[in-house]
Amino acid sequence: MVALYCVLLLTMLIGIVGAVVPGIPGTSLILAAIVIWGAVRGFADVTVALAVGVVVLLLSFGIDFLATYWGAKKAGASNWGQIGAFVGFILGFLGFLPTLPIGGPLGPIIGLFFGPLVGAIVGEFLYRKDAMIAVKAGIGIVVGSVVGNLVQGVLAIVTVGIFILTTFPQVQAAVQQMMN
16 A cells, blocks of 8 residues: 555656646646545545545646636737647647757657747747747747646645645554554
C-alpha cells in the first residue's frame, strides 16, 4: 500500500508539471491517481480530494480557454491569430516548425513553447498584413496562455495538497502497524 501511495504521489507530481507545461497530462492525471487510490482504499477516504479534483479538472478546461482568449483580446488579436496559435502548437509539438532546427527529444518541448507564438504571429500577419500588430497579438496570446497554465498549476498543487492531507494519516497508520 505504501508503494502504491508513493507511485500515485509521483504520478501527481507529474500531473502538477503537466498542468503548467502544455502537452503533458495535468489535472486529469491527478484525478486518475485519486480515483485509483479511492478504488483501492475506498472512496469514503478521498471524497473531498475527489470532489476538488473533479472541480479543478473542469475549471482547467475553462481557464485554458478564458486565459488565452483574454490575452488575445487584450492584445487585439483576431480569430486568425488564435487559430494560428493552435496550429503552431500542433506543429511545434510534432517538431515540424522550420524555425526550430533543434531535433531529438528537445524539439517537441521547445516547439510547445515557440509554436503557438510563431503560429499566432503568422495567423495575424496573414489577416492584417501588419507585422507589429501580428507580433503584439502573438505575444498577447502566449502571455494569456502562460497565465492560464500558472493558475492551473496552482490549482493542481492545491488538489494534491488536499489529497495528501486527507490520506496521509491512513498511510502513516499503516506504516506504524507494519513496524509493530
